[in-house]
Amino acid sequence: MILKQALVGAGVAASMLMMSSSVFAQTVGFSQIGSESGWRAAETTLTQQQAKNRGIDLKFADAQQKQENQIKALRSFIAQGVDAILIAPVVATGWDSVLEEAKEAEIPVILLDRMVDSSDDLYLTAVGSDLVHEGSVAGQWLVDALGGKDCNVVELQGTTGSSPAIDRKNGFEQAISGHANVKLIRSQTGDFTRTKGKEVMESFLKAEDSGKNICALYAHNDDMAVGAIQAIKEAGLKPGEDILVVSIDAVPDIFQAMAAGEANATVELTPNMAGPAFDALAAYMKDGTMPPKFIQTESKLYTQADDPQAVYEQKKDLGY
Numbered sequence: 001m002i003l004k005q006a007l008v009g010a011g012v013a014a015s016m017l018m019m020s021s022s023v024f025a026q027t028v029g030f031s032q033i034g035s036e037s038g039w040r041a042a043e044t045t046l047t048q049q050q051a052k053n054r055g056i057d058l059k060f061a062d063a064q065q066k067q068e069n070q071i072k073a074l075r076s077f078i079a080q081g082v083d084a085i086l087i088a089p090v091v092a093t094g095w096d097s098v099l100e101e102a103k104e105a106e107i108p109v110i111l112l113d114r115m116v117d118s119s120d121d122l123y124l125t126a127v128g129s130d131l132v133h134e135g136s137v138a139g140q141w142l143v144d145a146l147g148g149k150d151c152n153v154v155e156l157q158g159t160t161g162s163s164p165a166i167d168r169k170n171g172f173e174q175a176i177s178g179h180a181n182v183k184l185i186r187s188q189t190g191d192f193t194r195t196k197g198k199e200v201m202e203s204f205l206k207a208e209d210s211g212k213n214i215c216a217l218y219a220h221n222d223d224m225a226v227g228a229i230q231a232i233k234e235a236g237l238k239p240g241e242d243i244l245v246v247s248i249d250a251v252p253d254i255f256q257a258m259a260a261g262e263a264n265a266t267v268e269l270t271p272n273m274a275g276p277a278f279d280a281l282a283a284y285m286k287d288g289t290m291p292p293k294f295i296q297t298e299s300k301l302y303t304q305a306d307d308p309q310a311v312y313e314q315k316k317d318l319g320y
């Protein structure tokens with residue numbers, strides 16, 4: 001009798017275990033853009049950690065910055081019958097067909113950190129920050145720091161056609177509009193990379209009287225800012241003083257630059273997009289709970305007044 005009860009108990013426990021693992025995703029495909037920035041590297045590391053903590057088998061595909069590779073990866077995930085797909089879409093357009101294929105296969109798709117222009121019923125939810133707000137926080141910081149002084153600004157944009165490049169530009173322009181003392185004189189893509197950021201900044205400096213005509217740099221991410229800081233130094237100017245530097249991401253290297261007085265401000269973007277994404281997915285798979293279409297992460301402004309060396313120490317081992 002006791003043995004029978006024990007067996008029944010074990011059976012119930014086993015079936016409960018099976019239920020709990022079958023209601024949650026076991027295999028998730030993750031189509032990552034590539035590794036263009038320190039922030040992107042941290043997002044990859046954290047997504048892999050979050051999946052491991054939850055016992056999820058994460059199938060990782062690095063698209064090397066190409067949309068066609070992301071579309072191929074999604075089709076391969078669909079063919080493999082994964083339980084869900086995470087994607088950080090490199091650009092905003094051109095996703096309708098593949099998202100419809102995932103929907104037909106009843107595979108929920110979650111967008112991470114960038115948006116698409118497809119109908120929102122083609123994905124379960126999107127986790128990200130308010131990208132326009134990030135740009136406007138950066139712009140407002142500059143307006144306040146200038147206190148009415150005339151300033152020619154150069155801008156390093158992110159990847160052309162990506163939602164952060166579009167929205168961070170708009171947000172910044174909104175913040176400086178109505179401030180006639182702040183003029184955006186040059187704007188070009190640096191593709192979110194350090195190398196391109198340096199290269200484009202060199203061309204800005206050459207074109208603007210060896211940089212004497214530039215008062216501030218706005219970069220859509222910290223990696224481009226770090227590349228540009230190098231270019232400014234090589235041109236014989238002091239970044240952070242002769243040319244103010246404001247950017248977005250809050251990666252450890254920008255805090256080192258801030259501690260050295262070579263960068264002035266950054267807007268934080270958390271690389272932990274996967275945590276909220278897996279939570280939403282778990283609730284959806286458990287009982288069909290629909291998450292909001294947009295799960296917003298926080299954006300926080302850091303300046304040289306925020307003990308950048310201490311923030312660097314906290315962040316330096318977090319996978320950036």
Ligand code: AHR
Pocket residue numbers: 036037038039040113114164192220221222223248249269
């Ligand atoms: O989509 C987020 C942006 O993409 C980050 O700001 C940037 O560093 C990245 O590569």
